Amino acid sequence: MDKIKDILVNKGISPSYHRMKILEYLVKNNNHPTADSIYRVLAPQIPTLSKTTIYNTLKTFVSKGIISSFAGLNQELHYDYKFEPHVHFFCRKCQRIFDLAEPFDCFKDKSIEGHLVLSHQINLEGICHNCLQDEGE
Amino acid sequence: MDKIKDILVNKGISPSYHRMKILEYLVKNNNHPTADSIYRVLAPQIPTLSKTTIYNTLKTFVSKGIISSFAGLNQELHYDYKFEPHVHFFCRKCQRIFDLAEPFDCFKDKSIEGHLVLSHQINLEGICHNCLQDEGE
DNA sequence: TTACATTTTTGTAATGATTACAAATTTATA
DNA sequence: TATAAATTTGTAATCATTACAAAAATGTAA
Numbered sequence: 160m161d162k163i164k165d166i167l168v169n170k171g172i173s174p175s176y177h178r179m180k181i182l183e184y185l186v187k188n189n190n191h192p193t194a195d196s197i198y199r200v201l202a203p204q205i206p207t208l209s210k211t212t213i214y215n216t217l218k219t220f221v222s223k224g225i226i227s228s229f230a231g232l233n234q235e236l237h238y239d240y241k242f243e244p245h246v247h248f249f250c251r252k253c254q255r256i257f258d259l260a261e262p263f264d265c266f267k268d269k270s271i272e273g274h275l276v277l278s279h280q281i282n283l284e285g286i287c288h289n290c291l292q293d294e295g296e
Numbered sequence: 297m298d299k300i301k302d303i304l305v306n307k308g309i310s311p312s313y314h315r316m317k318i319l320e321y322l323v324k325n326n327n328h329p330t331a332d333s334i335y336r337v338l339a340p341q342i343p344t345l346s347k348t349t350i351y352n353t354l355k356t357f358v359s360k361g362i363i364s365s366f367a368g369l370n371q372e373l374h375y376d377y378k379f380e381p382h383v384h385f386f387c388r389k390c391q392r393i394f395d396l397a398e399p400f401d402c403f404k405d406k407s408i409e410g411h412l413v414l415s416h417q418i419n420l421e422g423i424c425h426n427c428l429q430d431e432g433e
Numbered sequence: 434t435t436a437c438a439t440t441t442t443t444g445t446a447a448t449g450a451t452t453a454c455a456a457a458t459t460t461a462t463a
Numbered sequence: 464t465a466t467a468a469a470t471t472t473g474t475a476a477t478c479a480t481t482a483c484a485a486a487a488a489t490g491t492a493a
Contacts, residue, residue, distance in 0.1 A: 173460090173461095173469075173470085175459090175460085175469085175470065175471085177470080177471075178470090193450090194450080194451080195449095195450080207458095207471080207472080208471090208472090209471065209472045209473065210451095210472095210473090211451095211452085211453095211471075211472065211473075211474095212470085212471055212472070214450090214451065214452075215452095215470085215471080218452095230367040230371055234367055234371050234373070234450085234479085234480090235449090235450070236371070236450085236451085248408070248411050248413070250411070251414070257409075257411065259408055259409055259411070260409075262402060263400065263402075265399060265400075266420055271385070271396055271420070272394075272396055272397075272425070273424075273425035273428070274385050274387070274394065274396070274420070274422055274423070274424045274425050274428075275422045275423045275424075275428060276385070276420045276421070276422045277388070277421055277422035277423070278420075278421045278422070279418065279419065279420045279421065280417075280418070280419045280421075281416065281417070281418050281419075282416065282417045282418075282419070283403055283408070283411070283413045283415075283416045284413070284414055284415045284416065284417075285411055285412045285413045285414035285415070286411070286412045286414070287410075287411045287412075288409070288410035288411050291410070291411075291412060310440075310441085310489090312440085312441060312442085312488090312489090314441080314442075315441090330479090331479080331480080332478095332479080344442080344443080344487095345442090345443095346442065346443045346444065347443095347444095347480095348442075348443065348444075348445095348480095348481085348482095349441080349442055349443070351479095351480065351481075352441085352442080352481095355481095371450085371451090371479080372478090372479065373479080373480085
């Protein structure tokens with residue numbers, strides 16, 4: 160839990176209880192949660208927690224570079240603590256999101272056709288391993 | 297205009313007037329429009345046009361593979377008729393979207409770690425050429 | 434052409450994620 | 464302890480998108 164606090168302090172964010180709990184959730188669960196799914200898990204444990212706090216906190220974390228966000232198949236924002244380079248695979252059947260290794264590294268902080276690239280996202284879409292097996296049955 | 301009609305008929309979509317005008321707009325304007333921006337342009341020319349028709353039509357086109365869609369910086373859906381492989385660059389300052397050449401081709405219809413990849417999107421974010429120049433001034 | 438069925442479009446209301454904002458609470462500071 | 468600042472809450476607003484039923488347009492058969 161001190162590790163969580165350190166992350167916040169190092170980024171100049173005061174480590175309030177709610178912020179620590181939300182970041183702790185993100186660090187421990189690499190399941191691409193949405194604001195709503197975080198709320199559903201944490202609200203029972205923290206009865207006073209409001210959804211606005213979730214949104215505020217996530218927005219703060221993204222702006223400070225602690226987490227990243229990306230749009231899912233239905234436009235809902237998902238959040239990600241993971242920072243090793245990876246790509247997201249969206250399964251059209253089960254709607255789950257998988258992390259896959261990034262097979263190259265040719266964008267970050269480069270200049271491409273005169274444009275300065277600060278971040279990049281690679282999104283794959285298709286049928287996941289499990290759903291392919293289910294189709295076969 | 298016959299070309300527009302052919303595209304629709306070939307995909308099994310009956311070429312109604314509104315559908316043709318919307319597809320014509322997409323074919324002629326490679327400016328990544330949103331449903332709303334299409335509406336703002338076409339509504340004055342077609343006074344009876346409703347926004348729901350825009351949404352319905354775009355959804356039909358996407359499902360038939362005539363156009364593709366992607367989420368912009370603010371989650372709004374943008375539409376694209378272009379089918380040569382390309383990546384999208386989002387400028388954080390001017391919010392414009394640029395098409396850049398795709399520097400490799402290693403996803404489409406491949407199987408990666410057991411998952412079948414049907415489509416992919418590469419999104420870059422940063423400061424565009426023009427905005428970099430403005431900063432220098 | 435007319436009558437009927439089907440398709441397309443419209444317009445309004447609903448949905449759902451996100452944000453704005455002011456009040457309430459908590460925390461830090463003097 | 465008193466006061467200021469930061470954080471959180473809760474409700475209401477926003478905005479893109481969708482649902483849905485009515486209206487309009489189109490196609491078809493007699």
